[in-house]
Amino acid sequence: MKYMKGFLLGLANGTFCLAYCAPILVPYLLSEAKDTKRNYIILSYFLSGRLLGYFAFAVLAWITNVTVIQNLANRTAILGVVYIALAILLMVYGFINKEQHCAAGLFGTLKNKMSDRYQALLPAALGLLTGLNLCPPFLLAFAAAAANDSLWNCILFFLAFFIGTSVYFTPLTAIGLFRRHDFLRPIGRLAVGALGVYYIYFGFVTIQRSIHSLWIPAETIRVQAEVRLKRLSLPCPCS
Amino acid sequence: MITGGSGLPKDSLQLTAMIMAYILINGIFYLMVLSIKTDKYRSLLFVIYAVCFVITFISNLVEVRGSMIVTQEDMVQGHTPFCHMVIPMIIVPAALTRTIIFPGSMLEGFAAIGTMLVLWLGASIVLGRGWCSWACFYGGLDEGFSRIAKKPTIKNINKKWTYLPFAILLVIVLTSAATLSPTYCAWLCPFKAVTEFEEISSSTILLQTIIFFSLFIGLVIVLPILTKRRIQCGLFCPMGAFQSLTNKFNIFEVRIDPEKCAQCNLCVKTCPTFSLDEESVRSGKSRITCTKCGKCIDSCPKQAVSFHIKGTPLGVNFEAARLIFIYPAFLFLAVMGSGMITGAIYRALLLATTGSMIK
Numbered sequence: 361m362k363y364m365k366g367f368l369l370g371l372a373n374g375t376f377c378l379a380y381c382a383p384i385l386v387p388y389l390l391s392e393a394k395d396t397k398r399n400y401i402i403l404s405y406f407l408s409g410r411l412l413g414y415f416a417f418a419v420l421a422w423i424t425n426v427t428v429i430q431n432l433a434n435r436t437a438i439l440g441v442v443y444i445a446l447a448i449l450l451m452v453y454g455f456i457n458k459e460q461h462c463a464a465g466l467f468g469t470l471k472n473k474m475s476d477r478y479q480a481l482l483p484a485a486l487g488l489l490t491g492l493n494l495c496p497p498f499l500l501a502f503a504a505a506a507a508n509d510s511l512w513n514c515i516l517f518f519l520a521f522f523i524g525t526s527v528y529f530t531p532l533t534a535i536g537l538f539r540r541h542d543f544l545r546p547i548g549r550l551a552v553g554a555l556g557v558y559y560i561y562f563g564f565v566t567i568q569r570s571i572h573s574l575w576i577p578a579e580t581i582r583v584q585a586e587v588r589l590k591r592l593s594l595p596c597p598c599s
Numbered sequence: 600m601i602t603g604g605s606g607l608p609k610d611s612l613q614l615t616a617m618i619m620a621y622i623l624i625n626g627i628f629y630l631m632v633l634s635i636k637t638d639k640y641r642s643l644l645f646v647i648y649a650v651c652f653v654i655t656f657i658s659n660l661v662e663v664r665g666s667m668i669v670t671q672e673d674m675v676q677g678h679t680p681f682c683h684m685v686i687p688m689i690i691v692p693a694a695l696t697r698t699i700i701f702p703g704s705m706l707e708g709f710a711a712i713g714t715m716l717v718l719w720l721g722a723s724i725v726l727g728r729g730w731c732s733w734a735c736f737y738g739g740l741d742e743g744f745s746r747i748a749k750k751p752t753i754k755n756i757n758k759k760w761t762y763l764p765f766a767i768l769l770v771i772v773l774t775s776a777a778t779l780s781p782t783y784c785a786w787l788c789p790f791k792a793v794t795e796f797e798e799i800s801s802s803t804i805l806l807q808t809i810i811f812f813s814l815f816i817g818l819v820i821v822l823p824i825l826t827k828r829r830i831q832c833g834l835f836c837p838m839g840a841f842q843s844l845t846n847k848f849n850i851f852e853v854r855i856d857p858e859k860c861a862q863c864n865l866c867v868k869t870c871p872t873f874s875l876d877e878e879s880v881r882s883g884k885s886r887i888t889c890t891k892c893g894k895c896i897d898s899c900p901k902q903a904v905s906f907h908i909k910g911t912p913l914g915v916n917f918e919a920a921r922l923i924f925i926y927p928a929f930l931f932l933a934v935m936g937s938g939m940i941t942g943a944i945y946r947a948l949l950l951a952t953t954g955s956m957i958k
Contacts, residue, residue, distance in 0.1 A: 383773035387766070546759055550766035558770065561786060561810075565803050572802075 363520040370524020377525040381410075381490050382532065383555060384450070388486065389535040390548025391454075396536035402483050403533055407526055409484035413491020414522050418514040436570035438492075443563030446489040447556045453482060454553020601937040612952065616945035623647070623940065624933050635918070637893030637906075637925060641932070642742055645732065648936035649739025653793045655942030656680075658956050660795055668798045674702035680710035680795070683719050683735070687768055687841040688775035688783060700779050718935070725927045727849025728842045731832055731872070732892035733928040734935050737790045741831045745823035745871055752825040761833070761873045761888070764840035771837050783837060789814035832890070833872035843888045851924045852907050853885040853895065856914045859903035866895035866904050883913070891924070 370377075385406060389399055538544055601621055608614050624644065631640040660667050669679055681703040692700045699705070699712055706713045722730045731738050767787070774782040784791075786807060792815035797804050814835075822830040832839050846852070855866070860880060867875045874889040885895075895904045905917035906924045946956040 379777040383770065383777055386773055387769055390769075543762065543765075546762040547765040547769060550759070550763050551769040554763075554766050554770045555774075558774065558782070558786065561806070565806065568802055 363516050366517040366520030367524040370521040371527065372524075374525040374528040378528040381406075381529070384446075384486055384490060384552075385529070385532055386535065387548045387551035387555060388453075388483065389532060390538070390544050391546075391552055392548075393539040393542075393545045394536055395539060396533050399533035399536040400530075402479075403529060405480050405483040406487035407522075407529065409487025409489075410491035411487075411519070411522050412484075413488045414518040415515055416492070418518040419511065422511045422514040436566050440563045440565075440567030440570060442489055442492045443559045443566060446486070447559035447563055449482070449485055449489065450552050450556030450559065452556075454549055454551070454556055600934055601941060603938060612948045613941075613945050616941045616948055619944050620937055620941040624937060628929055628933070631925065631929070632922070635921075636897050637921065638897045641732065641893060641929075642739075642746065644932060644936065645739040646743040646746075647739070648932065648939055649736060649743065651936070651939040651943035652736040653740075654946055654956075655939045656794055658942070658946045662957050667795050669795045670798050671800075677702055677704040679703045681712040681715045682710065682790075682794075683715055683730075684737075684788060684790075684836075684838045685781050685784060686716070686719060687837060688771055688781045691772060691776040692779050695776065696779065698779075700775065701781055701784075722931050723842065723845040724849070726891065726931060727846040727851065728839070728887075728889060729849070729851065729891035729924075729928055730842050730845075730931075731836075731839050732890040734931045735832075735838075736935065736939065738829065738832055738890075740790075740793070741819045741823045741829045742871065744820050745827050745829050747824050748827055751827040753822075754826075756826065756828075756834075756873070758873075758876065761886075763834055764836055764888075765843075767835065768837035768840040786810060787814065789818050789831060789835075791815075827871075828873065829871040833874075833888070839872075839888070839890075846887050846889065850909050851891060851920075852909060853889050853891060853893075854905060854907040854913055855880055855883045855885075856903045856905070857881075857883050858914070859901045861901050861903070863900065865898050865900065869894050869898045891928070896921075 385403075389402065392399075392402060394402065601617055601624075602608075608617065627640045627644045631637060634640070657667055664670075664673070673679060679702045681701060685701050689699050689701060692698060701712065703710070703712050705711060718734075719730070722734045726733055732742075767783075771781075771783040771787075787810070789811060791808075791811040796808050796811060799805050799808060818831040818835050822828075860883075862880065864877065864880060867877065867880060871892065871894060872888055872890050874886045875895060876886065879885050891906070893906070896906065902917075905914070906921045907913060907917070908920050908923060911920070949958070950956045
């Protein structure tokens with residue numbers, strides 16, 4: 361029943377997870393221009409990475425009993441670092457043309473070998489980094505998992521949550537139907553790079569916010585919130 | 600149409616401004632028809648329109664709000680003017696949540712969402728991406744800067760960058776749907792620098808404002824001067840990319856007659872939005888991104904390039920096709936621009952007579 365709860369939680373909130381991951385997955389799948397069958401394989405790499413991210417949190421939830429994540433400053437700092445790592449990966453993929461450096465000889469062969477491996481590694485890494493995304497439903501799952509008594513239960517709960525959310529990702533493989541439109545490939549690739557730039561902004565802003573919240577006393581934040589809400593003529597929930 | 604259906608103004612300054620705008624717009628149209636030069640006169644009015652838009656818009660904001668700054672209160676109360684740049688971002692969230700993710704008003708006030716949507720829809724049906732050279736109130740800014748230098752300093756631009764507007768379009772559509780906020784307006788719009796921007800109350804907003812101004816200086820001023828192309832419109836604007844899709848069903852297009860073409864590629868070199876390449880010259884068709892500005896038509900020494908109505912024979916009655924296109928196109932430019940031009944002339948007259956542009 362406990363795992364069923366995890367599955368239902370995933371199923372109920374899967375659209376949120378899709379909304380967070382689709383901006384990365386859609387341009388990536390377009391840039392790869394593979395058929396639907398091959399897209400399933402790419403998606404499985406991506407979801408495996410995401411599952412790994414979930415398991416990492418399951419372990420963290422069990423060890424820390426939620427205290428680390430419940431702290432706002434820690435949470436935003438982790439998120440900021442994750443965003444920046446994701447952004448670097450996206451920009452390297454989007455803006456650096458791998459074919460350009462594929463000269464003949466040892467370097468070329470090595471690069472090609474790397475490229476073959478990179479085909480599996482990149483979607484998995486993207487999945488891992490988006491899996492570490494602390495979106496609201498995920499935090500809900502995190503809190504529920506932390507309430508479980510053993511590490512094994514924690515992992516199984518996250519597995520159930522993962523299966524519930526993954527259902528929503530399968531329609532994205534249909535992007536393979538558009539692979540014959542050659543112009544979509546550079547668009548997808550540039551979109552991945554542009555998204556990297558967007559996440560860089562986001563990452564720095566998030567880290568800056570966490571530093572800000574560490575240095576400013578809680579009382580100041582409360583007063584600032586009160587002033588802003590007063591200007592909007594809204595009641596302050598903190599008073 | 601210049602009066603906006605509200606009759607002639609009683610204020611003598613406003614009436615003078617309106618008469619001056621009327622003479623200017625009609626004079627330019629007369630010259631356009633008479634001289635057979637479409638782009639020469641279109642660009643003149645288009646640049647005037649964009650400059651006047653900035654003057655009128657900022658003056659109105661200062662008059663109503665006291666500054667160019669949009670506050671949280673304005674956003675909560677839906678007082679943010681809606682511009683067409685937001686349109687690609689609102690479609691998916693509107694379909695999913697039945698909500699317009701923009702802090703504006705649907706029908707009331709200055710630049711309401713409904714008014715802008717109707718104008719844009721009408722222009723898209725009639726002009727396709729011609730919107731970007733005949734109706735957009737921002738396009739004239741980088742067009743103006745692109746015409747300052749005599750020769751381009753940067754000549755070779757990798758063709759792959761012409762896909763960038765589509766990539767940005769994809770990113771903003773997906774991120775707006777994910778975050779339920781217009782991400783282009785929040786992070787990337789260069790024209791915030793000359794319209795309105797959020798009150799700087801945090802380092803995030805400061806960063807956003809720095810980005811807006813940097814993009815404006817880079818994409819609208821510096822690069823157009825160096826390349827003699829409309830860089831913002833041709834290599835960045837996601838609305839332009841979105842608008843390109845309307846060229847698919849629009850009846851007007853720009854075609855190259857292979858029998859007359861001398862393969863000089865002058866049209867390719869002069870196209871301000873990178874909508875012609877060697878492949879276009881070979882096939883006789885402009886790319887989907889063509890804004891129908893008419894610059895290639897004006898510059899062709901062999902008159903091989905012309906406006907064309909889909910379904911009609913090529914190279915026959917090209918002057919008729921030009922006139923059939925420029926009448927509705929110019930009408931849109933006049934409708935969209937007259938209020939702005941009148942407003943700017945009025946502000947200039949106000950400045951000359953009272954010493955202030957604000958009433």
